[in-house]
Amino acid sequence: MDSVAAQDDNAALPGPCSRWPAESIGTIRQVMARAGDKWSTLVVATLQDGPLRYTDLQRAIPGISQRMLTLTLRQLQRDGLVTRTAYAEVPPRVEYALTALGTTLLGVVLSLIDWAGTHHQDIHQNQIAYDAAQAD
Amino acid sequence: MDSVAAQDDNAALPGPCSRWPAESIGTIRQVMARAGDKWSTLVVATLQDGPLRYTDLQRAIPGISQRMLTLTLRQLQRDGLVTRTAYAEVPPRVEYALTALGTTLLGVVLSLIDWAGTHHQDIHQNQIAYDAAQAD
DNA sequence: CCGTATCCTGAACGATACTG
């Protein structure tokens, strides 16, 4: 098992003259580590229409490795964002689903994805323009 | 300078689909690399009230290194999310500000931060419960 | 079918030193 880096830096940082309340930095960072993680985001978004099995998730998310899928699911489960339900059958079946909390995150994630779809073309053009300007 | 890895994944994201259109994965990943990055997020959020100078940003964001601040600003600038304005004065002054596009991202980012503030306590409790269950 | 265990590489990041 890899290190999971679940460190709790909710404690205040020593930085008096910050615009950001120092304690919120840790909070934001913690949330970003989950809500901003590309695999977590994709898994949450993929579960939006209902429970899915491990293999279904793997097929639904091209490019994810077994390792990262398992790791991501464990994190989400630990955070209470998804549930894992194993059915004692043959062959074995395991289903993952969003919790109520996970569903609240889904809203935010979908906003992000929506923003992506709306603006990625603009961004791409900006990048081309910027790179062209640098080439001078 | 670090590699910038500006890979080109095209195709628009049409809308919610039960399975992920493979071509949208790249798009999402690209956006996540910006909108989900902790430093980018913090910089954008810090610029919400108006333009700031390099040093101000550094003070406003505890824990960011010079290197990452510069790198993050360059990325955001390249994506057309922030502007860089240098005034030919003595001493030199450079101001960074959100573009219109950057402001649209700000909304999403603030949602994310809001979600963080609302639920991080729950998440923390879930983690404790999960860890306790594992300890058996 | 649903994972876990191990190895390994390259990218991210911080620290430090230097410049216009």
Next chain:
DNA sequence: CAGTATCGTTCAGGATACGG
């Protein structure tokens, strides 16, 4: 003041192989 250049480390994450 506002960066750039370089180095060293850490670690995320892919590939692979194996177990329940």
